[in-house]
Amino acid sequence: MPDPIRVLLVDDHAMMRAGFRLILEAQPDIVVVGEASTGAEGVAAASRLRPDVICMDVQMPDMDGIAATRLIVADRAVEAGVVIVTTFDRDDYLFAALAAGASGFLLKNAGPEALVDAVRVVAGGDALLAPEVTRRVIDRFAGADGGSGADADGPAPASPLSVGLTDREAEVLRLMAEALSNAEIAQQLYIGEATVKTHVSNVLQKLGARDRVQAIVLAYRRGLA
Structure with missing residues (x-):
């Protein structure tokens, strides 16, 4: 135990x-x-x-x-x-x-x-x-770039591939951005929770994020979610 x-x-x-x-x-x-x-x-x-x-x-x-x-x-x-x-x-x-x-x-x-x-x-x-504040975090950081992940005259939003995410990791990141837990992501994708944890760890590493919250913020600011 x-x-x-x-x-x-x-x-x-x-x-x-x-x-x-x-x-x-x-x-x-x-x-x-x-x-x-x-x-x-x-x-x-x-x-x-x-x-x-x-x-x-x-x-x-x-x-x-x-x-x-x-x-x-x-x-x-x-x-x-x-x-x-x-x-x-x-x-x-x-x-x-x-x-x-x-x-x-x-x-x-x-x-x-x-x-x-x-x-x-x-x-x-x-x-x-808390569910009540998740949307405010997303709106604030996504809105910092006009809601598009890039300035109007700047480069286009990044793609998951451009930061080295696999298709599955990009899918996990999208579900993270919807405030789903690891267990909920596992259920949605029909994979094990341990596999989800591995994907989340890889996403954090590739984005250079400290934790899940920062990964979601970076995903919206870079146009990945």
Whole structure:
């Protein structure tokens, strides 16, 4: 049996942390290894506890979750993925979190299953955005090039072939851009989930993307999706 996913909770509301702990520890494959009530405490706990996933609030005393995420991602000794979990559906928080290196962005009004899914997805090395914000990310970055992936007088959008993607990898990238999970992509293409993970890994490498979210952004900006 594989080791459980180790989670650190960083939120200044004790009741929120208690609720998250209850939800997550009801799962046989997840264990909460620690809690912190400020961003600074979260950074220290991440270094000390070496969790796999950190559920991070944004508005906290001492240091906010965006700054804490930036420090955690910059620490090469910490390999945790950070999921921002916030009440505030704000674009400034969303894009600052992605720029800081967060692997996920989830709203607190999501159901318990969404939190569990986010932890598992990020622990597996993928990235996850709440469905409510995925389209805004795509629109913002696609719109940066006029929605076409190129300037009006610039070169035509790239083709999947021009960046070295195989037909199957291009298909996987298109489904990633539709916010499908690995399991959903596997079901859509009638292939195994392990095969999808290999394709996703190849796509990230060929695009020079840090994670799934960045790959989707690059795909839209380059006209690949």
